[in-house]
Amino acid sequence: MGGWRVPGYTELSVLGEGAQGRVVLARHDATGRPAAIKYLAEATARDARFRERFRGEAELLRRLHNPYVARLYGLVETPDGAAIVMEAVDGASLKAVLAERGPLRPEAALAVLKGSLLGLAAAHDLGIVHRDYKPANVIVRADGLSKLIDFGVAADAGEAGRSGTPVYMAPEQWRDEPASPATDVYAAACVFFECVTGRRPYTAEDQAGLMGRHLHAPVPVGDVPEPLRPLVARGLAKDPWERPLGAAAFVAELESAAAAAYGPGWEGNGVRALAGAAAALSVLFPLTALGLGSGGAAGAAGAAGAAGTAGAAGAGGSGAGAAGTAGAAGKGVLGALGAKGAVAIAGGAAVVAAGGAATYVAVAQDDPPAPKPVVVQLAALNEPQQRLTGGGTWRAEGQIVTVTGIRDAALATKVNQALRAPLDRRFAENRGKLGQYPTAFTDVVRPSILLRSDRLLSVWYETDVRGNVGTGWNAPRAVTVDLKTGTEYRAIDLFRSRDRRTLAPIDGKVAARLPGGVFCQGDSRFGNDTTLASLLGPDEVAMALTPSGVRVGFMGAQLGYPSACGKEVAQVPYADVAPMLKPDLLAGVPYPSPTRS
Incomplete structure (x- = not known):
């Protein structure tokens, strides 16, 4: 570390270290408050990519104001090094609890899953996928409440990669496909299975065998209690579209099954x-070991006594119950420090990185109750068969995005109508164009969530017309909806101006993000002067907001390209287009912000 330390803190002990950094327990000199400080190793700090990832992790934690997720004090960067300063609290990793106690009672497994899932849901609301949910990253405090830690490999929804811990990785991670909130749901279901059975759902002698089981082996639902089998079957579905859409939806199903x-x-x-399981490990808690915490058995016993009433209220109908239980546990019970890997420090008090940067978890002493989440979920789409004028038939199937939990019934209806609107327009258009053919046609729809904040929800619909048609029918559709007003933002609505001359630069911005930096890999326009900007008004171009930029999709033939061009999709960073977009919409984009201060 080159001797550099965050000014104003006195280091008390090293909680763990790895090749990319280390975590220390420290005391703030001015207030005496303990803190967990995650240092980026000196060599790693000189790598611009690691620096940016480190900043991204701090930015994510800054925005995650949730009682089930770590609270950030700040990011400190100097020419000598970089560090993230967090609250430090007592607790034991779920991995340590399972090693000490073995399988948990179903109610305990459900409770530990629910707490960490509510923290995960807060990340999903920001368009972030954790990608490494596992027992070592779930902390059980002395009051019996759980928290999720370690966002070191978190990524925007839609980013591909094999980051994660293999025994909990979803099939799409193994295939190096884009991650989504459903990816985290799969890992959470794996952890829940391990909690109630004492073993992982899939094991193998080598990584190739493990991959094969995650990709193809049946879900071992017979090993879990019968009432919980549907929950496990849904969470471990091979197809991400068949799982709950995200952590909030999984919590809703969990609560229903548990009750x-x-x-x-x-x-x-x-x-x-x-609380009883955590109390057995309390002598190893980092703060308790130094006489700085009040976690211990007494705090756990207090929490256990209060849990009978506060816990029954739930932590997601729920938030008030969690806050009440935490209060009963004593003000000094704050959480735990931990990280990736399998190396235990101080006999298991904190799990730290063996090959990567160590991490942490923390929560404020006076966290507000968690509100009942607005749940974004997938609903079955099953439009009845209709007879067309030319003697053929048309129907639609697949899935559609819906929202529940909005208290205002009229607003809820308006939001769900806006989410469906681009599909209704597509269906009407297709029925008209296909009416002349005596063929059976099926419109198949598969949605994905691009962005979710407390205000905005962006949805991307992949479409596929099945029947005697070409691929030119399969243009994507997209929409961004304001959850506070129900306003539907089509492509043109995202921009400050509708003037074609003002919008003209969008062509070059999109082309630069396509293969080869040009439309359709360099094919000519065959004399067609149609521009992308001229097509923004109708539904010819799909465009929606994501956490890091604007996704744009269209069929090449719409711009006069040869039909072989097919569908083109580009991700345009906000740095390229932010001045063209409406400022109030940019303000609703949660992470990362379009411009960094």
């Missing part, structure tokens, strides 16, 4: 069991 199987007091029972 039906174990009664309304399931959460209180689970929290008490978790």
Whole structure:
């Protein structure tokens, strides 16, 4: 580390270190408050890519104001080094709890899953996929409540890569396909399976065998209690479209299954069991070991006593119950420090990185109750068959994005109508164009969430007309919806101006992000003077906001390209187009911000 330290803090102990950095427990000199400081190793800090990833992790944590996710004090960068300063709290990783106690009672497994899932849902709301959910990254505090840690490999939804821990990686991660909130749901289902059975759902002697089982082996639902089998089957579905859309949707299904199987007091029972399991490890908690915490058995016992009433309220109907339980545990119980890898420090008090940067978890002492989440979910799309004028038939199937949890019924209806609007227009257009053919046609729709914040929801619809037609029918559709007003933003609505001359630069911005930096890999326009900007008004171009830029999709033939061009999709960073977009929409983009201060 070259001897550099964050000014104003006195280091108390090293909690863990690896090739890319280390985590220390420190005390703030002015206030005496303990903190966890994650240092980027000196060699790593000189790498611009690691620096940017480190900043991104800090930015994500800064925006995640949630009682189930770490609280950030700040990012410190100097020419000598970089560090993230967090609150430091006592607790044990779920990995340590399972090693000490073995399988958990179903209610305890459900409770530990729910707490960390609510933290995961907050990240999903920002368009972020964790990509490394596992027992070592779930912390159980002395009050029995759980938290999610380590966003070191988190990424924007839609980013591909094999980052993660193999035994919990979803099939799409193994195939190096784009990650989505459903990717985290798969890992959470793996962890839940391990909690109730004491083993992982899939094991193998080598990585190739493990990949094969995650990709093709049946879901071992027979090993879990019968009432929980549908929950596990849904979470471990091979196809991400068949899983709950994200953590919030998985929590909703979890609560329903738990209440039906174990009664309304399931959460209180689970929290008490978790508090007892954590208490067995409390002598190893980092702060308790230094006499700085009040976590210990007494705090756990206090939490367990309160859990019977506060826990039953839930932590997601729920937030108030969680806050009440935390309060009963004592003000000094704050959480745990931990990270990637399998190396245990101080006998298991903190799990740290063996081959990567160490990490942490923390939460404020006076966290506000978590609100009941607005749930974004997939609903079945099954439009009935219709007879066309030319003797053929048309129908639609697949999935559509819907929203629940909005209190204002009229607003909820308006939001869901806006989410469906681009498909309704597509269906009407296709029925008109296909009406002359005596053929059976099926419109198939598969959606994905590009962005979700407390205000904006962007959805991308991949479409496929099945029947005697060419690929030119399969243009994508997209929409961005304001969850506060129900406003639908089509492509043209994202821009400050509708004037073609003002919009003309968009052609070059999109072309630069396509293969070869040009439309259709260099094919000519055959004398057609149509521009992308001229097509923004109708539904010829799909365009929606993402956390890092604007996604644009269209069929090459629409610009006069040869039909072989097919579909083209580009991701245009905000740095290229932010001045052209409406400022109030940019303000609703959660992470990363279009411009960095």
